[in-house]
Amino acid sequence: MDKKKYPKISRRGLLGGVLGAALLPVNKVLAKRLPGLIPPDDPTKSPGRGTSKLGQRSKYENPVKTTSDISSRTPLQDMYSTITPSDLHYERHHAGIPDIDPAKYELMIHGMVDRPMKFTLADLKSFPAVARTCFLECAGNFRTGKEEMTPQDILGLTSQSEWTGVMLSTIFREVGASHAAKWFLAEGSDAAVLTRSVPMYKAWDDAMIVYAQNGEAMRPEQGYPARLLLPGWEGNMNVKWLRRIEIGDEPWMTREETSKYTYPVKDKIRMFSFEMDARSIITYPVYPNKIKSGYLEIRGLAWSGRGKVTKVEVSTDGGKTWLDANLQGPVLSKAHTYFRHLWEWDGTATEIASRVTDETGYVQPSVQQLADARGTKAGGYHMNPINWWQIKADGSVLFKPE
Amino acid sequence: MDKKKYPKISRRGLLGGVLGAALLPVNKVLAKRLPGLIPPDDPTKSPGRGTSKLGQRSKYENPVKTTSDISSRTPLQDMYSTITPSDLHYERHHAGIPDIDPAKYELMIHGMVDRPMKFTLADLKSFPAVARTCFLECAGNFRTGKEEMTPQDILGLTSQSEWTGVMLSTIFREVGASHAAKWFLAEGSDAAVLTRSVPMYKAWDDAMIVYAQNGEAMRPEQGYPARLLLPGWEGNMNVKWLRRIEIGDEPWMTREETSKYTYPVKDKIRMFSFEMDARSIITYPVYPNKIKSGYLEIRGLAWSGRGKVTKVEVSTDGGKTWLDANLQGPVLSKAHTYFRHLWEWDGTATEIASRVTDETGYVQPSVQQLADARGTKAGGYHMNPINWWQIKADGSVLFKPE
Numbered sequence: 001m002d003k004k005k006y007p008k009i010s011r012r013g014l015l016g017g018v019l020g021a022a023l024l025p026v027n028k029v030l031a032k033r034l035p036g037l038i039p040p041d042d043p044t045k046s047p048g049r050g051t052s053k054l055g056q057r058s059k060y061e062n063p064v065k066t067t068s069d070i071s072s073r074t075p076l077q078d079m080y081s082t083i084t085p086s087d088l089h090y091e092r093h094h095a096g097i098p099d100i101d102p103a104k105y106e107l108m109i110h111g112m113v114d115r116p117m118k119f120t121l122a123d124l125k126s127f128p129a130v131a132r133t134c135f136l137e138c139a140g141n142f143r144t145g146k147e148e149m150t151p152q153d154i155l156g157l158t159s160q161s162e163w164t165g166v167m168l169s170t171i172f173r174e175v176g177a178s179h180a181a182k183w184f185l186a187e188g189s190d191a192a193v194l195t196r197s198v199p200m201y202k203a204w205d206d207a208m209i210v211y212a213q214n215g216e217a218m219r220p221e222q223g224y225p226a227r228l229l230l231p232g233w234e235g236n237m238n239v240k241w242l243r244r245i246e247i248g249d250e251p252w253m254t255r256e257e258t259s260k261y262t263y264p265v266k267d268k269i270r271m272f273s274f275e276m277d278a279r280s281i282i283t284y285p286v287y288p289n290k291i292k293s294g295y296l297e298i299r300g301l302a303w304s305g306r307g308k309v310t311k312v313e314v315s316t317d318g319g320k321t322w323l324d325a326n327l328q329g330p331v332l333s334k335a336h337t338y339f340r341h342l343w344e345w346d347g348t349a350t351e352i353a354s355r356v357t358d359e360t361g362y363v364q365p366s367v368q369q370l371a372d373a374r375g376t377k378a379g380g381y382h383m384n385p386i387n388w389w390q391i392k393a394d395g396s397v398l399f400k401p402e
Numbered sequence: 403m404d405k406k407k408y409p410k411i412s413r414r415g416l417l418g419g420v421l422g423a424a425l426l427p428v429n430k431v432l433a434k435r436l437p438g439l440i441p442p443d444d445p446t447k448s449p450g451r452g453t454s455k456l457g458q459r460s461k462y463e464n465p466v467k468t469t470s471d472i473s474s475r476t477p478l479q480d481m482y483s484t485i486t487p488s489d490l491h492y493e494r495h496h497a498g499i500p501d502i503d504p505a506k507y508e509l510m511i512h513g514m515v516d517r518p519m520k521f522t523l524a525d526l527k528s529f530p531a532v533a534r535t536c537f538l539e540c541a542g543n544f545r546t547g548k549e550e551m552t553p554q555d556i557l558g559l560t561s562q563s564e565w566t567g568v569m570l571s572t573i574f575r576e577v578g579a580s581h582a583a584k585w586f587l588a589e590g591s592d593a594a595v596l597t598r599s600v601p602m603y604k605a606w607d608d609a610m611i612v613y614a615q616n617g618e619a620m621r622p623e624q625g626y627p628a629r630l631l632l633p634g635w636e637g638n639m640n641v642k643w644l645r646r647i648e649i650g651d652e653p654w655m656t657r658e659e660t661s662k663y664t665y666p667v668k669d670k671i672r673m674f675s676f677e678m679d680a681r682s683i684i685t686y687p688v689y690p691n692k693i694k695s696g697y698l699e700i701r702g703l704a705w706s707g708r709g710k711v712t713k714v715e716v717s718t719d720g721g722k723t724w725l726d727a728n729l730q731g732p733v734l735s736k737a738h739t740y741f742r743h744l745w746e747w748d749g750t751a752t753e754i755a756s757r758v759t760d761e762t763g764y765v766q767p768s769v770q771q772l773a774d775a776r777g778t779k780a781g782g783y784h785m786n787p788i789n790w791w792q793i794k795a796d797g798s799v800l801f802k803p804e
Contacts, residue, residue, distance in 0.1 A: 051469045060627075063618055126698060129701060193446050215487050
């Protein structure tokens, strides 16, 4: 920290005994006594910008997603705490973002139900509303390969919102879903007509149909006007622009659950891996930060698709020792949890990492542990290894690709 | 609800036994069987818009603040649950929004301290970070006078964010604040050079200096790059664009705490009324909604500057009976709390209202109770009466000005 110390100054000396309306002259006195305190372009000298119908970011801040044709990644290293601003929520599309007129929107529910029905958006909003803050993460959320990578590059396909909508169980009771039903199919109205099979127990547990995000109508990129929300489960199953649900007794074996989102685990093929395993990532200090020796606070995010984060450990010595980080409360289930760990860096090269434990007792694995469990052809889905950052002696920080 | 029932259709009949790639022909089958299911402009027929560096609202949604020269009001009736999108956060300025270069930003702390210091923004961010979700509300947040008023018109000077920053107590320990100090002065770098006196006990309790809002850098309208946050206390004291804190042993009696934010209570003058009293407002159904007879969910927000909301009661019969509403958890201290109450409207004219109780046992007063306690010349600060909405027999909803 770069704190400039000043001689102790009394209130009398500083304010000259004059209060209130005389503050401008006081500033001139202050400027003489403490040169440099008043910035060159003193904002107190003229009225500022007026109010507006919509606020805007400071021109000095420019957080943006990085984009490809099919996805965009949240700038985790620019973020604070747990909410992701809606315009910075990651995207993963399979045929772009459809333009849906909410007045024409309909959700059809049919199959093993007593009363097949169509619901308008107004219908969905008329049912009891529930709000839940949780993360959404793409099942393919992990990239590695070079040292010059930011958290956004490595793990930018995770974001968190406060979602509002209706419990899917409420809607399933309305249509009289069969007790014999085992699965339901969710279908999107994008040009991919994306479909996924979901076991019924998730519907009776915590699945929702959501229409609002962070206090306002959900954004088109996240499924406007309504999407499926399966807290803790891989993003692809949280079908956006939801237009149809069919209730049945077996999975539909759609493209998105057979040719995709299915992967080898040693000599077998794993299908239907729903929960996102517990994961954590340091967001400060990271590439391209440069740190100075002395105290700094290591910060990051941890989460689990299976419940609450119970512990985040941080190592600052390449894994020899691990110390518990502070968790920002309230710690919510299936939610990004902000962690912090005070560290005094002595100026020597080292490696730092975080490791999360969730309420099921699951501990985030190392790259080696994951390879031992998954085999060498595991592909890119559900890869959640501990990630290491290299602290160089000059204070530069680099990712450690493994 | 306007649900159209369809004959029960089997999976075989609907999907024609063809899965995955054959979904487009299936849609044509579906269109014949269930005319009207597929909207005229079928979004599945062509790829949608691609990804982007920043998301954007649907063109069908247009939530905006209403503005005056000095304030802008959050559209509460368009909001869901508890987070206010940062660009819809209310504003109340006293000389506009200054443009502050964060690289030049400095906060000076002096007065009854061992070590007068200046802190850069990087300095502030280097201290242990804390996040807190709470409301901010203008002390003058209440308007009445006509029936055609929305919640935004009546009470739009309240908003909620997830704030991140450093505890003020951390900074006060750093500068060695005197144990004999009783008050501190907070000064903004707007052209009003807004100043307020704050008792030291708030600094040692839960006051913060915050630099982030809803996951990203705080917006200019809310005090970029750093502001004072006094959870639960009147908005005006939460000094934006904070540039100076002086620690002393008595209040400074500034313009904003003497000629303003001071008001008559019967035959006395009340100064320094810090906490925002518990308050609630229905946000649906309200003017200009039109409702139909049958079940609907009454929804709204309740909050208290003194702690947690413990109860929200709703009356749908003009005050003869009150029933407990559901509160959306987790209920946080000094935070907007979303409430809901299922109601079957029988189509006759009535009046509805909400009434909050907080954890101190304080119950939101009626207009009459407030007048009895405050007198007839109470002015516009800290007015938190129960608000009634008139439900007309034709389903229209009007505010009841009292």
